[in-house]
Amino acid sequence: MNRFLALGAVALVGASAQATLVLHYGFNDQSSAAALFTASTNTVSGALSTSFNAPTFPITGSSVNGSYFSFTGTTNNDQGNGATFDLAVVGTNGNNGTLTLNYNASLLSNQVLRQATRRSGTGFNDVDIDYSIDGGSSWNSIVANFNANTVGYGDPASLVTLALPTALDGQANVAIRWTFNGATSASANFRTDNITLDADVVPEPATMILLAGAAALAARRRKA
Numbered sequence: 001m002n003r004f005l006a007l008g009a010v011a012l013v014g015a016s017a018q019a020t021l022v023l024h025y026g027f028n029d030q031s032s033a034a035a036l037f038t039a040s041t042n043t044v045s046g047a048l049s050t051s052f053n054a055p056t057f058p059i060t061g062s063s064v065n066g067s068y069f070s071f072t073g074t075t076n077n078d079q080g081n082g083a084t085f086d087l088a089v090v091g092t093n094g095n096n097g098t099l100t101l102n103y104n105a106s107l108l109s110n111q112v113l114r115q116a117t118r119r120s121g122t123g124f125n126d127v128d129i130d131y132s133i134d135g136g137s138s139w140n141s142i143v144a145n146f147n148a149n150t151v152g153y154g155d156p157a158s159l160v161t162l163a164l165p166t167a168l169d170g171q172a173n174v175a176i177r178w179t180f181n182g183a184t185s186a187s188a189n190f191r192t193d194n195i196t197l198d199a200d201v202v203p204e205p206a207t208m209i210l211l212a213g214a215a216a217l218a219a220r221r222r223k224a
């Protein structure tokens with residue numbers, strides 16, 4: 001009897017979480033660095049407390065060696081926001097530069113990261129993607145030595161899908177870091193657009209109470 005009750009409780013918890021688009025970065029507003037790195041979609045707004053930081057390169061906002069820039073973006077994974085611009089890191093001075101996304105995953109599980117990617121012929125052909133669960137003190141590898149296609153966003157290989165390690169589930173101080181290497185010219189670039197995070201979102205306590213209330217109401221209606 002107790003076992004059946006326990007199984008019922010587990011099934012209820014499973015049903016309360018559902019995969020959803022949590023974050024989308026379309027890099028469409030290049031009016032300022034802050035605008036460029038603001039999420040286009042944030043469905044768990046306050047609780048996620050995200051920060052997508054500008055690359056750790058010398059920043060001038062123009063297409064110069066060792067900076068970032070926006071080229072024409074892509075509709076690949078655009079979540080209905082259109083292609084407009086993207087985010088590109090440029091030039092040999094950017095080698096060993098990094099880009100970091102910090103967020104609070106305390107309500108998240110089954111996290112999936114996607115991004116459209118491409119590079120120029122002399123661009124960064126060695127991109128390491130790492131994660132941290134202590135805000136960036138220590139790092140673990142997700143993907144080593146990623147080499148984007150040189151065809152463009154139209155290449156089917158452009159969209160990268162990464163099931164993030166379960167070690168990130170429920171963690172409050174998650175960071176995802178991209179490290180760029182392999183650029184061999186001043187105009188070399190690696191471009192990305194439409195970085196998304198999908199996850200199961202555990203309802204917050206207030207939502208759980210509402211759900212429980214709705215379930216009780218439904219049960220009462222069924223009895224009547």
Ligand SMILES: [Ca+2]
Pocket residue numbers: 026027028073074082083084085086193194
């Ligand atoms: Ca875009």
Ligand SMILES: [Ca+2]
Pocket residue numbers: 126127128144145181
């Ligand atoms: Ca590497």
